[in-house]
Amino acid sequence: MTRSRAGFDTVSIRALTKDYGVTKALDGVSLDVREGEFVSLLGPSGSGKTTLLNILGGFDRPTSGQVFFGSTDVTLLQPHLRDIGMVFQNYALFPHMTVEGNIAYPLRARNVGSAEIARRVADALTLVELAGYQTRRIGQLSGGQKQRVALARALVFDPKLILLDEPLSALDKQLRESMQIELRQLHAKLGATMIYVTHDQREALTMSDRIAVMRSGRIEQLGTPTELYNFPRNDFVASFVGESTLVPLQRSDGGSVSLGTSRLRTGRPVPQDGPIALAVHAEKLILDSPGEGEDWNRFDGSVSDVIYQGESVKISVRLDDGASVGLRQHCHHRSMSSLPQVGSRVKVALHVEDTILVPCDAESVPQAHAA
Amino acid sequence: MSATINSFQQRIDRADNAAELARAGRREQWGLVALVLPAAAFVVALMVIPLVWLFWQSITDQSGALTLMNYVRIFTEEGTLATFQRTFVASLMVTAICVVLGYPVAFLAAVSKPRTATIIMVLVLIPFWTSVLVRTYAWLVLLQRTGLVNQFLTWAGVVEAPLALVHNLTGSVIGMVHIMLPFVILTLYSSLTQIPADFGRAAASLGARPGRVFRTVIFPLSLPGLVAGSVFVFVLSLGFYITPELLGGGRTVMVSMLVQRNIDLYFQFGSASAVAFVLLAATLLILWLADRVVPLGKILADR
Numbered sequence: 001m002t003r004s005r006a007g008f009d010t011v012s013i014r015a016l017t018k019d020y021g022v023t024k025a026l027d028g029v030s031l032d033v034r035e036g037e038f039v040s041l042l043g044p045s046g047s048g049k050t051t052l053l054n055i056l057g058g059f060d061r062p063t064s065g066q067v068f069f070g071s072t073d074v075t076l077l078q079p080h081l082r083d084i085g086m087v088f089q090n091y092a093l094f095p096h097m098t099v100e101g102n103i104a105y106p107l108r109a110r111n112v113g114s115a116e117i118a119r120r121v122a123d124a125l126t127l128v129e130l131a132g133y134q135t136r137r138i139g140q141l142s143g144g145q146k147q148r149v150a151l152a153r154a155l156v157f158d159p160k161l162i163l164l165d166e167p168l169s170a171l172d173k174q175l176r177e178s179m180q181i182e183l184r185q186l187h188a189k190l191g192a193t194m195i196y197v198t199h200d201q202r203e204a205l206t207m208s209d210r211i212a213v214m215r216s217g218r219i220e221q222l223g224t225p226t227e228l229y230n231f232p233r234n235d236f237v238a239s240f241v242g243e244s245t246l247v248p249l250q251r252s253d254g255g256s257v258s259l260g261t262s263r264l265r266t267g268r269p270v271p272q273d274g275p276i277a278l279a280v281h282a283e284k285l286i287l288d289s290p291g292e293g294e295d296w297n298r299f300d301g302s303v304s305d306v307i308y309q310g311e312s313v314k315i316s317v318r319l320d321d322g323a324s325v326g327l328r329q330h331c332h333h334r335s336m337s338s339l340p341q342v343g344s345r346v347k348v349a350l351h352v353e354d355t356i357l358v359p360c361d362a363e364s365v366p367q368a369h370a371a
Numbered sequence: 372m373s374a375t376i377n378s379f380q381q382r383i384d385r386a387d388n389a390a391e392l393a394r395a396g397r398r399e400q401w402g403l404v405a406l407v408l409p410a411a412a413f414v415v416a417l418m419v420i421p422l423v424w425l426f427w428q429s430i431t432d433q434s435g436a437l438t439l440m441n442y443v444r445i446f447t448e449e450g451t452l453a454t455f456q457r458t459f460v461a462s463l464m465v466t467a468i469c470v471v472l473g474y475p476v477a478f479l480a481a482v483s484k485p486r487t488a489t490i491i492m493v494l495v496l497i498p499f500w501t502s503v504l505v506r507t508y509a510w511l512v513l514l515q516r517t518g519l520v521n522q523f524l525t526w527a528g529v530v531e532a533p534l535a536l537v538h539n540l541t542g543s544v545i546g547m548v549h550i551m552l553p554f555v556i557l558t559l560y561s562s563l564t565q566i567p568a569d570f571g572r573a574a575a576s577l578g579a580r581p582g583r584v585f586r587t588v589i590f591p592l593s594l595p596g597l598v599a600g601s602v603f604v605f606v607l608s609l610g611f612y613i614t615p616e617l618l619g620g621g622r623t624v625m626v627s628m629l630v631q632r633n634i635d636l637y638f639q640f641g642s643a644s645a646v647a648f649v650l651l652a653a654t655l656l657i658l659w660l661a662d663r664v665v666p667l668g669k670i671l672a673d674r
Contacts (some may be wrong), residue, residue, distance in 0.1 A: 059572050079575040080584075092573035096591045105587070106577035153577065163576075 010034055011056070011161060011193065016065035018051050018217070025051040026062065027217035033195060038187050040196045040204040042240070043214030049197045051217075053163050056195065058082050069160065080109070085154030085162040085192075089169060091146045093138045099125070099149050100134035106157040124152040127186070144175045151183075155190060164196045168203065180206050201241045205229065213237050229281075230356070238279035238358045247278045247323040248360065257357065260321025264297055266355040275360040282314065282328035284354040287340065288347040296349040301325075303340045313339065317348055429644035441645035451629065451646070455653075458626045461540060461615070462608035465547045466601050469555040472548070473600070477559035478589075481566075495556050503550060507614045510546045511537060514618070538620025546614040551607060555600040562596020563589070602661045606654050626650050 011033040018026040026048045033039050041049040054060035056067060058079035066075045074082060085106075093102050103121045112120070125131050128148035133141075141149065147167060154162055168176045168183075184207050187194055198204050204211045205225040213220045213228065213236075221233040232238035235246050249257050249264065257264045259278060270276070288298055301319040313335070315327045327348060329335045340346050432438045445451050480491040498506060513519050514536040521533035536542055566589060574584040612627035619625070624632075626646060633643035 057572065057576055059575070078580075079572070080578050080580050082576070083578070084576055086573065086576040088569045088573055090567065090569065092567065092569035094570065094574075094588055094592075105574070105579070109578040109580075109583060157578065 010068075010070065011195070012066075012068035013052070013056075014066045014068070016052065016055060016062045016067070018048070018055065018060065019063045024217045026055075026065075029065075029214075029217070029219055031212055031219065031222065033193055036191045036193055038184075038194045038196065038207060038209045040198055040208040040211045041214055042198055042201060042204040042211050044199055044240070046216075047214040048217035049199075049214050050165060052214075053165055053195065053197050056161075057084055057086055057163055083157075083159050083161075085157070085159035087147075087150050087154045087162070087164045087167040089166045091150040091167075091170075093146055093150055093153070095138050097138070098134065099130070099136045099138070099141070102138065102149060103153045103156050105153065110157060120156055121152075124156040127155075127189075128152045143171050144179065147171065147179060151186070155186075155192065159192065162192050162194045164194060166197055166199070169198075169200070176203070177206075183207060205241070211241075213240060215240075232279060232356065232358055235277050235279070235358045235360045238277075238356065243282045243326065243328065245280045245282070245323075245325045246358075246360075247280060247319075247325065249276050249278050249357070251276070259297075259299065259323070260319070262297070262299065262321075264355060264357075265295075265352045266297075266357055267295075267353045268355065268357060270357055271359040273359075276357050277360045279356040279358050280325050280350060281354070281356075282326040284350060285325060285327040286349050287315075287327070287329070287338075288349040295352045297352060297355055298347055298349050299325075300345070300347055303342050303344050303346055306339065306342055315340065317346060319348075425644045426648060428640050429642075429648050432641060438641075441642045442649070444642060445645055445649055454624050454626055454629050455649070457540075457623065458609060461544060461547070461623075461625065462605050464544050465551055465608045466605045468544070468548045469551050469604050470597065470601055473552055473555035473559060474597070477556045477563055480556075480560050481563035492557075492560065495553050498549070499553055503613055506549065507546055507617045510542070510549065510618060514542055514545065537618055538622060540619070540623045542618035542620070543615040543623055543625070546618040547608055547611055550611075550614055551604040554603050554607070558600035558603065559593060559596045562593050562599070566592045598661060602658060606657065609650060609654055 011031075013029060013031040013033075016026050016029045017024065029048070029052060031039075041052060043049045051060060055062050058074070058077060062075065066073055068074065069082070094105070097105070100121050103124055104117045107117045107120060121134065122131070125133055128151050130145060130148050130152070133145070133149075138146065138149070147170075150167065154164075164183075168179050171179060180203055187207075196204075196207065205228075208225060210222060210224055211228050212222045215236055221228060221237045223231070228237060228241050232241060238244055239246055247259060249259055252258055252263075255270065257266070257270060257276065264278065288296070299319050299321075301317040303315060304318045304324065305314075305316040307314045307316075308331075310331070312331055313329045315329065316324060317327055318324050325348070429441050430437055430439065432440060445455075476491065476495065480488045480495075483491065515521070516533045516535075518536075520536060521530075524530045525533060536545070570588050570592070571584055574588045575581075579587065610627050611625070612631065615623065615625045616628055616631075619628075627650075629646050630643045633639045633646065
């Protein structure tokens with residue numbers, strides 16, 4: 001049941017900058033979010049993702065730039081007039097109110113009648129699978145339940161846009177993963193536009209329609225999870241998304257690229273200028289077996305570490321050219337029976353289509369979106 | 372071989388170091404008790420013993436015989452009861468004025484940037500570094516008939532004749548408010564800064580205008596600090612002596628002056644002790660009531 005939202009197609013962020021003294025928290029960020037889209041802002045701490053969210057919420061004013069909801073410029077609009085649902089990192093549930101008091105808060109602020117409030121609170125609680133929790137106090141709830149109440153409070157008034165600031169980061173791993181799936185389903189059900197801040201690349205990959213990878217106040221790359229994972233634009237994106245190792249490469253004459261002495265073949269475009277690196281995803285690298293075909297780059301090395309992690313084994317291999325790469329193998333009888341020992345010589349192989357080349361030091365690469 | 376394993380297994384099953392571990396635990400506890408001892412001795416020597424002695428004095432007459440005369444006198448003499456009443460009213464006024472004046476200051480400091488907040492708090496604390504006596508005499512000078520305040524008011528045409536601002540209840544209250552204000556501001560400030568900034572943002576994002584955010588979220592959550600500060604000021608005001616004595620001009624007698632007069636003028640240690648004890652009992656009663664009315668523990672536990 002996707003609801004139509006007349007007059008509100010997208011969130012448009014135009015060339016936002018935010019200076020704190022000499023540091024630029026945001027440095028020319030532009031981003032268009034489509035109606036009903038789930039977009040994640042992914043980046044390390046200090047990358048500007050929370051600043052961007054605070055500006056969208058109206059809690060912070062940009063130094064320059066504009067924010068549009070649909071065709072309306074909301075850059076200077078007060079937060080309480082923006083009609084945005086927001087879920088905070090530590091939930092920000094009001095401890096002096098019951099669950100019902102919290103969820104009814106946005107409705108009371110809008111002078112909704114009390115019968116209508118009771119109905120909508122009950123509906124919202126059912127939606128987050130906490131039916132009947134109205135009279136509980138916030139202090140009596142578990143972390144996961146608080147999260148659900150915060151969510152119910154943020155969507156009970158049918159906001160046009162829901163902002164989520166690392167809402168799952170305080171939960172333990174298992175709960176976090178099941179909440180990710182629930183949030184995804186909730187998003188599909190409501191059809192609301194969601195902007196989600198996280199520093200967890202896996203979470204972003206799991207949930208998003210599109211991801212904006214941020215660093216130092218800029219968007220390094222914007223794309224679908226598959227695009228980001230398989231076609232990182234530079235070394236930062238490559239190292240931040242997925243479990244990958246970056247190995248510096250040498251350029252030789254005629255446009256070819258080599259790792260140490262061995263020439264690399266790739267089915268992908270080679271970046272034009274500047275230093276480049278090979279981005280190796282741990283799961284793409286395999287221990288070579290003679291039966292494999294010809295479309296593989298092969299490297300010699302020795303095993304420096306073998307870590308058993310239950311469902312998979314992580315094997316660190318020091319290549320003869322000096323670089324170290326990680327290799328991940330799923331655990332099953334065949335792979336486990338031929339597990340190499342630490343110190344043993346191995347040949348590792350990487351398919352030419354998985355041979356991802358990225359430009360190094362993105363700082364020096366001019367960004368198309370920079371203001 | 373298997374016998375060796377068995378006996379080893381038994382040693383693990385019933386390790387014999389339980390007694391030693393228990394001893395270590397007790398040693399640790401006694402160590403903690405020892406840390407408290409100096410403070411406990413201090414309290415006993417300077418609080419418990421004098422109080423017991425004071426109480427003994429209040430229930431004996433000059434010959435040393437037991438008597439309830441001193442207490443009966445408090446509850447029968449009109450002047451004494453009126454003094455208690457006056458003290459409570461004055462303390463309530465001081466508390467109310469302190470809250471009204473102090474809340475905005477504490478709020479301003481709590482929402483300011485750290486630098487500004489520090490400046491505000493230093494300004495609040497500066498009077499603390501000056502003697503109460505000096506500040507009280509300063510008010511005497513400012514508030515008298517020919518003082519700065521009255522001169523200004525007549526010059527500005529606000530009043531025709533100088534107001535009687537001192538040597539009465541007004542003077543006492545003004546002076547006490549000045550002394551007590553930092554206590555309210557400090558406790559309120561600490562309670563306001565403990566409210567996460569996200570609470571205000573959450574309320575705003577949910578559609579509450581600033582006034583509503585304050586009324587429904589900030590103010591209720593600052594109540595523990597407000598009650599604590601108010602009770603603090605009220606209780607301190609009940610026993611305040613120097614300021615009301617000097618600014619009240621001897622005409623508005625407070626409970627603390629009753630104690631002083633009983634000793635200085637009439638040499639009645641017994642009745643002075645009884646007055647002090649009734650005041651102490653009243654104070655404890657108020658603290659208990661405040662705790663019942665505003666369940667401070669509950670509000671804090673849910674945080």
